Amino acid sequence: MKNKIFHSIYTKFLVTFLGVLFFSSTLTFGVIYWSQLGNILEQLRVELVNQAQAVQILNQEKLGDDVIVNLYSQGIVVSRIVASLDEVGVTLTDAEQKKIEAGEIVYLNTHQAQDLPMALGKLADGYVVSRPNLEKNQIAGFMELQRTTMLVTLLIGSVLIVIAVAMIARPIKAVSEATKKVANGDFDVRLTVRGKDELAVLAQNFNIMTAALSRNDYIHRDFVSNVSHEFKTPIASIKGFGKLLKDPDLLETQRQEYIDIIVDESDRLWKLSANVLKLSELENGVLGLRKEAFALDEAIRRVILLLQEKWEAKNIDLDIQLDDTIYQGDPELMAMVIINLLTNAINHSPTAGHISIALHKTAKEVVIEIADTGKGIAKEDQKKIFDRFYKADQSRSTPGTGLGLTISQRIVTLHGGTIGVESEPGKGSRFLVRLPQ
Numbered sequence: 001m002k003n004k005i006f007h008s009i010y011t012k013f014l015v016t017f018l019g020v021l022f023f024s025s026t027l028t029f030g031v032i033y034w035s036q037l038g039n040i041l042e043q044l045r046v047e048l049v050n051q052a053q054a055v056q057i058l059n060q061e062k063l064g065d066d067v068i069v070n071l072y073s074q075g076i077v078v079s080r081i082v083a084s085l086d087e088v089g090v091t092l093t094d095a096e097q098k099k100i101e102a103g104e105i106v107y108l109n110t111h112q113a114q115d116l117p118m119a120l121g122k123l124a125d126g127y128v129v130s131r132p133n134l135e136k137n138q139i140a141g142f143m144e145l146q147r148t149t150m151l152v153t154l155l156i157g158s159v160l161i162v163i164a165v166a167m168i169a170r171p172i173k174a175v176s177e178a179t180k181k182v183a184n185g186d187f188d189v190r191l192t193v194r195g196k197d198e199l200a201v202l203a204q205n206f207n208i209m210t211a212a213l214s215r216n217d218y219i220h221r222d223f224v225s226n227v228s229h230e231f232k233t234p235i236a237s238i239k240g241f242g243k244l245l246k247d248p249d250l251l252e253t254q255r256q257e258y259i260d261i262i263v264d265e266s267d268r269l270w271k272l273s274a275n276v277l278k279l280s281e282l283e284n285g286v287l288g289l290r291k292e293a294f295a296l297d298e299a300i301r302r303v304i305l306l307l308q309e310k311w312e313a314k315n316i317d318l319d320i321q322l323d324d325t326i327y328q329g330d331p332e333l334m335a336m337v338i339i340n341l342l343t344n345a346i347n348h349s350p351t352a353g354h355i356s357i358a359l360h361k362t363a364k365e366v367v368i369e370i371a372d373t374g375k376g377i378a379k380e381d382q383k384k385i386f387d388r389f390y391k392a393d394q395s396r397s398t399p400g401t402g403l404g405l406t407i408s409q410r411i412v413t414l415h416g417g418t419i420g421v422e423s424e425p426g427k428g429s430r431f432l433v434r435l436p437q
Contacts, residue, residue, distance in 0.1 A: 056121050315351055333414075336407065367435075
C-alpha cells in the first residue's frame with residue numbers, strides 16, 4: 001500500500017508542483033527581500049539623519065530638551081538627548097568622533113545592543129540619538145509582511161495545486177481503469193472527452209482504438225463463426241453421403257450421384273481452405289507483391305479462355321473491349337482478381353445472358369470493368385459484399401465460398417487501387433477496378 005501511494009501519479013504530481021511552488025515562493029521572497037530592504041534602509045537612514053539635524057537646529061534655538069524629545073517620540077523614528085555617548089553604548093572610531101565634535105551627523109548601520117541603525121549628532125550640552133521606533137519598525141514590519149505574504153501564498157497555492165492535480169490525475173486514472181477493462185476483453189468501454197487539450201486528445205484516440213478493437217473483435221468472431229459454418233456444411237455432406245454409400249442395396253445410379261456430391265463437396269472444401277489461406281497470407285503480409293511490367297490486356301484474355309467452358313455452358317454472350325495496356329504489378333494476383341470477378345459474373349448471369357469486359361487506360365489510371373445482366377445486388381447488400389463469407393444470396397444456392405471479393409479487394413488495395421460496384425436489382429451489376437499508373 002505504501003509503495004502504491006509513492007508510485008501514484010497523483011503523489012508524483014503533487015510533490016512536483018508543491019516543490020516548484022515552495023522553490024518559486026522562496027526565490028521570490030529572497031529577491032523581494034534583498035531588492036526592497038536596501039530601499040527601506042536608505043529611506044530610514046535619510047529620516048534618521050534628517051531628524052537628528054532637526055533636533056540640532058531646535059537645540060541651537062534654545063528649545064528645551066523635554067520639548068524636543070516630545071516632538072520626536074511618536075513617529076517611525078524617535079530621538080532622545082543624552083549627556084554622554086556612554087549612555088548610548090556605542091564605540092566610535094576616531095574619524096566618527098571627530099565628525100560628531102565638528103557638528104556633523106554620524107550614521108551607524110547597526111548598534112551593538114540592537115541590530116538597528118541609528119544617527120548621532122552633537123548638541124550644545126549633550127548628544128542627540130535618533131533610532132527607529134521599535135513599535136513602528138519599518139524593517140520588522142517589512143519582514144513580517146514578507147513572511148505573512150509567503151505563508152498565505154504557499155497556503156493558497158497548495159490548495160489550488162491539490163485541486164488542479166486532482167483534476168489532471170482524474171482523466172489519467174480513468175484511462176488507466178479503461179485500459180484494464182480493454183485488457184480483460186471489454187472493447188465497448190468509452191471515455192468522456194472534455195475540452196481540446198492533450199488529455200482530451202488522448203481520450204479521443206483511446207475511443208478510436210477501442211472502437212477499432214471492438215470492430216475487429218466482431219469481425220474475428222464473425223469470421224470464426226462463418227469459417228466454422230462453411231467448413232461444417234461440406235464435411236457434414238461428405239460424412240452423410242459416405243455413410244449412405246455403405247448400403248449394399250444402394251442402386252448404382254444413386255451410388256454415382258452420391259460419389260459426385262462427395263467429389264463436389266471435397267472440391268468446395270479444398271477451395272475454401274485455399275481461399276482462407278490466401279486471404280490470411282495477404283492480410284498478414286506473407287504473400288508480398290512481385291511487381292513487374294506485363295500486358296494486362298493479354299492477362300484478361302487468358303482468363304477469358306480459362307473460363308470458356310463455364311460461360312459457353314450457359315450460352316453467355318461476351319462483349320470484349322481491351323486497350324493495349326502494359327501495367328506494373330503482380331501478374332498472378334491480378335489474374336486472380338479477374339478470375340474472381342468474371343466467375344461471379346458468369347455465376348450470376350442467366351442462361352443466354354450478356355457480359356461485357358472492358359479495359360481502358362488514361363494518363364493517371366487503368367480501369368477494368370466487368371458487367372453482367374444478372375439479378376443485381378440490393379442497395380443494403382452492396383456495402384457488405386466485400387466482407388468475408390458474405391453472400392447476397394442467403395440461401396447459399398449460388399456457388400462460391402464468399403471470399404472471392406474479399407481477396408480481390410485486398411489484392412487491389414495492395415496495388416494502391418480501389419474496387420467498387422454499381423448495381424440495381426433486376427438490371428445486373430458492374431464492377432470497376434481502378435489501378436494507378
